[in-house]
Amino acid sequence: MEQAAQAPEWAAALEATWAGVLMRQSAVAYPVANLVHLLGLTLLVGPILLFDLRVLGVGRRLVGLEGLSQFVTPFAVAGAILAIASGPLLFLADAKALSTSPTMIAKLALVALGLLNALAFRRAYGDRLVGWDSAPAARGRAQAAASIVIWFTVAGLGRMIAYL
Template sequence: MEFILPWAERLEASPFGALMRESALFYPTANLLHLLGLVMLLGSMLLLDLRLLGLAREVPVQEASRRLTPIGIAGLLIQLVTGFCLFAADAGPLTGNWLLQLKLALVGVGIANALLFRACWARRLADWDLRPPLAGRLQVALSILTWCGVMSAGRLLAYV
């Protein structure tokens, strides 16, 4: 992470970093919006993942995916934007924080897993109503573990 440190220190020292750090409005608002994004992302993805694992079989998988995926994507985008804003306030020290590094790595794994899932299974989601494939269920379990790990690492950042 040493190659990122100079950029992070410049970001923290920038007018934007100062605004995020010193404003009585911007940092708390970004923090609340970050939480909203988390709820949208994790809530929708957990519901969809649990459906993919076989719960609530009365709801067709394609319908659940069609309704929940846009909410999850919106939540992820809110998280990415507000996460950058929150990072700007304390970018230098956060860059070396192992929990932030873990969180960012897990976000990467979560996004890659979601894209891979779409590539592998999007055309065959209707088949999941009959019997979810084992490989797909393992991928769904990875999704649940990954996004819960993102949430946990992010929350623990305040204490480390």
């Protein structure tokens, strides 16, 4: 692969670690890490999507925003932990190519943006969601819409890494 030949030395060093070798040579290590990563992404994005849709007004009469937030947040946090823990293992298997992949770089940038957006939302509005059942803040709705776009793009880019 041409990108791998131009990879930085640190990426080659990561691939050569015992963990990088294990991820490439074990019949189960990479598939298990991949499944954990997928589970993490599902647990992260599913609750975020439900919450964001609710902020945008979907299901307003069915569930209160504050209660939904309290219910889905632990799932999203667990998903983030799983995805963040398993992602580097997947990276180690092909660090040289991934370190120079524009798709991978874009995915990582959007993950950071998505997490920052979620943290900014939580910080700005986390304790003021009660009144949002009838009238959420315009900025909060914009953040929710951006969040949906960001996380679906992250998921799409994650799948496209193998092909681009």
